[in-house]
Amino acid sequence: MSLDRPLVTIRDLDLRAATSRGEAHILKGIDLDIPNGCILGVVGESGSGKSSLANALIRLLPGNITRISGEIRLGDTNLLALDEAGIQALRGTRLAMIFQDPMTALNPLFSVERHLVDVVRRRWPGIAHAEAVRRAEAAIKAVGIADAALRLKSHPSNLSGGMRQRVLIAMALLAEPDLLIADEPTTALDATIEAQIIALLKDLRSRLSGSILFISHHLGLVAQLCERICVMYGGTIVEIGDSRTIMAAPAHPYTRALVACMIDGADAAGDQPLAFIPGEVPDPVKPVDGCIFAPRCAYVVGVCREARPDLRDFGATRQAACHRLEEIA
Amino acid sequence: MMNAVSLTDVSVFFGQVRGLDNVSFTIEAGERVGLVGESGSGKSTLCRLLVGLRAATTGEVRIFERSITDQLKTDSSRFRRTVQLVMQDAVASLSPRMRIRDLLAEVIKVHALPAEEAWAWIETLVDRLGLSVSILDRYPHEISGGQARRIAILRALSLKPRILVADEPTAGLDVSVQGGLLNLLIDIQKELSLTWLLISHDLRVIRRVTSRVLVMYLGQVVEESDTEGLFRMPAHPYSTALLSVDASNALDRPGRPIVLQGEIPSPVNPPAGCRFHTRCPVAQAQCRTEMPRLRQLDAKRRVRCHYPYSLPFDQAVHSPQSSPRETSP
Known part of the structure; x- marks a missing residue:
């Protein structure tokens, strides 16, 4: 595989779903490359299609999907063309996902060790149990959980939200996926715990050989973590580029307005109204x-x-x- | 100036757990005060206390200089008109079986308001909140999340309360529409000379909307300050860490977050000494054994810390050194 070739190539991805009010057009012809060894941030508000994009990548789409077309290529494989067994073989091996809600992503009946060992054994069938446990323990340490041996025996109900999200990250690490999809992984956490998880993800970047797709509604957080940012709105990509360029000089009017909404009021007079975008999504x-x-x-x-x-x-x-990029620049 | 709210040595116990621990503060009539804190800090308990949904185990809560307990005994209806709460989950706070009009009619009936005057006020509010009158004939499931929030606020304001307690009124709303709703609330607050306690995890919102802030940690007020003073130079190490995390996500001047170690301790078994010492980067021996009092630092600030200002804020935000590596307790 050449270095220049992206890990994932998405072409003209189109997604429609049935709702009580008619057919909804969720993704409207998305073209996106996910480079090798890169953290790509996807930012958008509700209804932008960012989570649908993530779910399409790992093919965990809800039952009301009426039409899906286009291509998602991972190397030479078109993920949309795979049968259920084919995509299932990639989940937890080449593709892995960290979900938003760490409370529901773990099985309450299984210990932490069982969760982690299952991942190792799925990835490397036939591995000795003792070796799988050893790797599980190393992964628990790598995500900053103290008393690893003790914690392995814990069940999810004994862990805090931050701990559970660490366990999910450890599972993702163990799978050594080519693509890790993290869908709002810190949204359910308190601010100081969110900061811990972001610091951890930054630390772990070098340990991950693959790419990460980091999805969030929080532009500031994405800018802090990701080299590249993709801004979505209403099922389309409106702007994509390297973080610094976009944060320093957003080009698309939507990105500009979003940045204006998020600027801290540090220099603003207290009685100045807060910025917002008129209208609705x-x-x-x-x-x-x-x-x-x-x-x-x-x-x-x-x-x-x-x-x-x-x-x-x-x-x-x-x-x-945007039609008017040059005029409004 | 009259105090709209005053708490004197208020504690709330749930069995062995101290939901609120020795909380004292006052809010002047017409003030906009922010309340900041993470899970287990006691924010929700405080909200419920202020609207009379929960009684203080010890200490006294006074609303406009009269104890809540007395007011509930002598004229509970009048008390409930005085203080209104906007709940965090707006959609869940609206009965799914009632049209918006019927939800509001119930309020009018329960409080025996003169109907004509009440509906005229409701129509004014509908207009002020940027809704159309046709929304009154819809059911809660037929309106958007943003509209549900406005209706929850409208219902609270329909009683012309003198105190509004708003628990995360913009949580879950997209950042592009939050500003619009907050601007409206500020206008209405000024018009009615409302006293407004705003609970929010969004420091940007707190900074722009409030003039004074209470920071809570594990059931205690750890810092109370004028808003600008707090944001310029927080005194308590917990406030400092919280603000540094927020500053690290700022788009205009990203800084380096202070990543606190460990988890928020369980209120079932709070640490001895200062409640924050287990996570405090600058804790000394004294902090482990002796609980600091909430003491007056200057005219505008009280802080519960033996060593205020000891965690440098500016340095934390601009320091080139990497964030401290994380270990769990």
Whole structure:
């Protein structure tokens, strides 16, 4: 495999689902490359499609999906073309996922050791039990859990939320996946515990040989952790590029507005109103002709309501989907 | 100025657990005060106490200079009109079987308000909160999460309370719409001279909305300060760590977070001495044995720490050295 070739290539990924109000267009033709050995952050608000994208990658989609088309290539394999056994063989081996809610992601009947050993034995069938336990213990230590031997015997109900998320990260480490998908892994945690988990993920980056797709609604957190950021809105990618460029000078009007909403009020006078984006997120059931952000955009002109802008190069390190990038820059 | 809220040496016990431990503070009429703390800090217990859903085990809670216990005995209906709570889970706080109009009619009936005047006020609020009157004829499942939040706020304000306790009124809302709702609340607060206690984990919101802040940890107030003073120079090491984590996610000036070690201890078995000493990066021998009093540092600040300002804030935010490696207790 050449170094330049991305680990995952997503082309024209389109996803629709049935709802009580009609068919919802969840992902609208997503093109995305996940490079090798990279942490890619996906940022978006509710309904942006970020979690659907993650779930499509590991093919854990809900039953109401009516149509899925396009391609998700992991190396030479098109994940969407695999049968259930084929995708199942990749889960926990080449693909792994850390879920948002560490309370429900572990089996309450199994000890921590059992969770970890199961991962090792799935990844390396035939491995000696003692060796699997040894690796489990090493992984528990690597994620900063003290008294490893004792903790291995604990059950999830004896662990705090932060501990459980550490156990899930240890499981992901043990699988040594090519792609680790982390869907809002710190959202359910307290602020000081979130800081611990982010520090841990930063520390562990060098130990992970594969890539991480880190999904979050928190732009600041993503910028802190990820080299590249992909901003989603209403089932489309509106901007993608290296973190520094995007944070220093967001190009797409949505990214700009999002950054403005999140700027700390440090220099602002106390009586100045808080920034927000007028309007509401787009309804996925309603078809959109032009730019998905047009109804809320401060820079909207006629063409924005008629033609959907393509994701195009804007500078050397990023792409954005807006008709007026140059004019408003 | 009259005190809208005053707590004197208030503790709340749940069996052996101290939900609140010796809490004293006052809120002046018309003030906007923020309350910050993580799981187990006692925020929710405090909310329930202020609206009379739970009684203090020891100590006294006074609302407009009269003890809650007395007010509940003599005129509970009037007390409940005075203090209103907006619950964190807005959708769950609305009965799924009642149309919004019926939910509000119930409030009017229970409090025997003059109907015409009450509905006129409700229509004013509908308009002020950016909703349309047609929403009154819908059921809670037919409205969005953002609308449900506005309705929960509307219901609380429909009684023209003098004190509003809002538990994470914007949690779960997208950052792009949070600002709009908070701006509206600030306007209404000023118009009605409401006293507003805002509980939020979002320090950006606390900074912009409130003029004074209480920081809680394991059932105790550990720092009380004017908002700007706290954000410029926190005195308690816990406040310092919390603010540094937030600063590390700031987009304009990202700093380095102080990563606290270990877990938030269980309130069932709180540490001896200072409750924070198990995680405090600057704890001394005295902190392990002797519980600090909440003492006045200057005109605007009280802090429960033997060594205030000993964890440097500026250095923490700008220091080039890497965050301390993490170990669990």
